[in-house]
Amino acid sequence: xxxxxxxxxxxxxxxxxxxxxxxxxxxxxxxxxxxxxxxxxxxxxxxxxxxxxxxxxxxxxxxxxxxxxxxxxxxxxxxxxxxxxxxxxxxxxxxxxxxxxxxxxxxxxxxxxxxxxxxxxxxxxxxxxxxxxxxxxxxxxxx
Numbered sequence: 001x002x003x004x005x006x007x008x009x010x011x012x013x014x015x016x017x018x019x020x021x022x023x024x025x026x027x028x029x030x031x032x033x034x035x036x037x038x039x040x041x042x043x044x045x046x047x048x049x050x051x052x053x054x055x056x057x058x059x060x061x062x063x064x065x066x067x068x069x070x071x072x073x074x075x076x077x078x079x080x081x082x083x084x085x086x087x088x089x090x091x092x093x094x095x096x097x098x099x100x101x102x103x104x105x106x107x108x109x110x111x112x113x114x115x116x117x118x119x120x121x122x123x124x125x126x127x128x129x130x131x132x133x134x135x136x137x138x139x140x141x142x143x
Contacts, residue, residue, distance in 0.1 A: 040142045046091035047139045050100075051132065053088070057081040057107075058128050064114040065121040075111045082107045085131070092138065099134050103127040 010017070057078055064073025082104050089100035106127035113120030 036143065042091050043093070044139060044142060046088045047135045050085055050088045050092070050135055053081050053085045054128055054132050054135070057085065058125070061114060061121060061124050068115050073114065075114070078107060078111055096131070096134055096138060099131040103131050
């Protein structure tokens, strides 16, 4: 008789149970979607900021190498840009973190050759362009 009573209660409360299931599913989906949206927003913002700093680093490298401009092409300014890019990469997927490390390494290994060695600017340029292309790809793939 107890099971019959349980069956009757489930039958009477089926609409409420279905409503509860729908509400919990909607809440779970909304929470997941909000988290994904926030993650995408952070990646997008970090990506745009990285693009600005990558362009500035390239400008500094070109001024140092091609124009021999000791003020505009000061390597300390380049270091600041490289470190900001590296910090912003923490908000990006792992591929961009790896690319920013490669840019850091390329700058570290070649900044002193700017203005003297064409291989130095080439190595820095490759690292900058690789990172730039990855950022564009990541931003393009966001939901």
